[in-house]
Every structure is written in C-alpha cells, then in structure tokens.
Amino acid sequence: MQLTLTSPVVQSYIVYSAVLALKLLFMSALTAATRLTKGIYANPEDAKTLGGKVKYDDARIERIRRAHLNDLENIPAFWVLAALYVTTGPVAAWATLLFRIFTLGRIIHTVVYAIIPLPQPARGLAFGIPMLTLFYMGSQVILYYITLSNPVLQSYIVYSAMLALKLLFLSSLTSLTRLAKGVFANPEDAKTFGGKVKYDDASVERIRRAHLNDLENIPAFWVLGALYVTTGPYELFATFLFRIFTLSRIMHTLVYAIYPLPQPARRIAYRTSLLILCYMGVQVTIYYATAM
Known part of the structure; x- marks a missing residue:
C-alpha cells in the first residue's frame, strides 16, 4: 500500500513513537536525578566531583534502572512492529487505539514501578496489556506478508x-x-x-x-x-x-x-x-x- 505523511495511521504512529522516545529519555534523566538527590554514584569521578559515594546496590536507583531496562526491552519492538503493522493497511481508528494502549501502558508501568511503587497486579497488567498489542501487531504483519x-x-x-x-x-x-x-x-x-x-x-x-x-x-x-x-x-x-x-x-x-x-x-x-x-x-x- 502507498503511505504518506498525511495518512492518519502514519501520523498516529509518529506521534506515539515520539512520546515513547521522550519517555525513554525521561528514564535516563530520572536515574541521574535520583543519583544526585541521594549522592550515590556508579563512578568514582562522579562521587568526587559531586560530593557523594560509590554504591552499586541502592534499592531506589536499581528499581528505576530495572524499569528503564524494561522499556528498552519493549519500546524498540514497538517502533519496529508498529511501523511494519502500518504497512499492512489497518483501519486507522483501530491502529490508533493499539498505539494508545501500548503507550499508556508503558507510562503506567513506569509510574507504578519506579515512581509510586504499587503492589501487584498493577505492574503486571501495565506490562502484559501492551505486550499483547505487540504480539497482535507482529502476528498480523507475518500473516499479511507471508502469503x-x-x-x-x-x-x-x-x-x-x-x-x-x-x-x-x-x-x-x-x-x-x-x-x-x-x-x-x-x-x-x-x-x-x-x-x-x-x-x-x-x-x-x-x-x-x-x-x-x-x-x-x-x-x-x-x-x-x-x-x-x-x-x-x-x-x-x-x-x-x-x-x-x-x-x-x-x-x-x-x-x-x-x-x-x-x-x-x-x-x-x-x-x-x-x-x-x-x-x-x-x-x-x-x-x-x-x-x-
């Protein structure tokens, strides 16, 4: 199919991809800000310059880093699968709904994991629902192109x-x-x-x-x-x-x-x-x- 930047599906993909990229950058900044606030660093030169100590197992920082790693494991897969899904000619409203669900789920995942930790199943749902959208889009791409x-x-x-x-x-x-x-x-x-x-x-x-x-x-x-x-x-x-x-x-x-x-x-x-x-x-x- 022919795709243009004026296509609602393409524009929706671009918007939510940009939001997710900014979210990844936010997690990097959050890690750095937390290190500064707590005076805990991973490198001796940082501790010396900023007046803190070197520590690798601070619970708060490691929680944020795990949330960040979880984003790095899932968001690039969205960029690829959603881009390929757009080429299959999906209904614009349905595709946009999938993109919204994935993005909102990843944001909620970070909130309940790294910012305001909540008991399960809050994080499990925020992780599982976006993942289901990825599996759906991936399977649709394979079925569309394999035939x-x-x-x-x-x-x-x-x-x-x-x-x-x-x-x-x-x-x-x-x-x-x-x-x-x-x-x-x-x-x-x-x-x-x-x-x-x-x-x-x-x-x-x-x-x-x-x-x-x-x-x-x-x-x-x-x-x-x-x-x-x-x-x-x-x-x-x-x-x-x-x-x-x-x-x-x-x-x-x-x-x-x-x-x-x-x-x-x-x-x-x-x-x-x-x-x-x-x-x-x-x-x-x-x-x-x-x-x-």
Whole structure:
C-alpha cells in the first residue's frame, strides 16, 4: 500500500513513537536525578566531583534502572512492529487505539514501578496489556506478508517481525521463570506471589543474559537489514541471509537459555548471526561509499 505523511495511521504512529522516545529519555534523566538527590554514584569521578559515594546496590536507583531496562526491552519492538503493522493497511481508528494502549501502558508501568511503587497486579497488567498489542501487531504483519510473493523487502519485514516477537518471548520467559522458582527482583512481587527477593538466581540470570545478547544483535539486524535491502541485493541470497540470521538467533536462545548445551553450540549460533550482520554492513558501506 502507498503511505504518506498525511495518512492518519502514519501520523498516529509518529506521534506515539515520539512520546515513547521522550519517555525513554525521561528514564535516563530520572536515574541521574535520583543519583544526585541521594549522592550515590556508579563512578568514582562522579562521587568526587559531586560530593557523594560509590554504591552499586541502592534499592531506589536499581528499581528505576530495572524499569528503564524494561522499556528498552519493549519500546524498540514497538517502533519496529508498529511501523511494519502500518504497512499492512489497518483501519486507522483501530491502529490508533493499539498505539494508545501500548503507550499508556508503558507510562503506567513506569509510574507504578519506579515512581509510586504499587503492589501487584498493577505492574503486571501495565506490562502484559501492551505486550499483547505487540504480539497482535507482529502476528498480523507475518500473516499479511507471508502469503504474498517474497521479494527482498517483504522477506525483511517477515523476519524482522519474527525477531521482534522473539524478543518479547524472552521477556515473558524471564517472568515465567521467576514465578516458577519464586525468585523476584522486587519486594512487592515476592509478597504477592509468595517468594523471595534474589538477584543472582542462576536460571533467571542465564535467561536475562540470553535476552541481553538478543538486544545487542537484533536491533542491529533491523537497521543493517533495512539498509541492505536498499542496495538491491539478489532476492534469493538476501532471503537466505535473513532466514539464517533468524534461525541462528533462535538456536542461540535454545542452547543458551532453554536447553543449555556445551560449547561450541552457543558460539556457532552467535558467530553465524554476527557474520551475517558484518557482511550486510560491509555491503552497505561499499554500496554507499561515495557518500563518505
């Protein structure tokens, strides 16, 4: 479909994307302001300059940082999935409602988590409802594009949506593992669900590390893959690269977080995806080198 900046769906996406970007910046500022107020810093030079102390486990600051990390795990997925969802030609009023629900949910999540902590299920609802909108948009994107012919752009869209859904799956897996083991990062969760506060559970930390590895690699695919599409690559080869990258990220999670296997299983899965990113990045650089 043809999209223009005058389209109500496009304008709605732009507005709520900007609001969410500002929200991310607010969380960074809130962390810094809280450090200043409490005189607690992560770096010796800050403590010396501003007259405080170095401390890494202040409960208030760590709560804000966890809320910020939760935003970083979900908002970029919205930017990608919602942008792709817009290309499917949704009804403007329905799409705008989804964007509003997601944005409002993320704002409420921060309020009840980092600013005025409330007992569960306040945060659970604020987290779960926006996530459902992402799963819905992601599934609609895949269903829309997977049935069409498969040129490079459509292939990129399908695999980008799959990778965004994979990121959301790992967020859910972390929460489910905490519930199953009764191990939580926040006192209100432990009180509500009958567990204990623990920050170093081996299973939870393994999943969180796998999730972080995805956050370090999948956004790079979204950017490099999109730029690579603009170079006019051979359709079958580009689709092959997107498929291998997606499969390698899925395998990485399987052998790291779900069914841990000895090396080199995880290393192979990681390096395969990394080589594909490097290849696409080099091709983009070579293609546009005249602009340097």
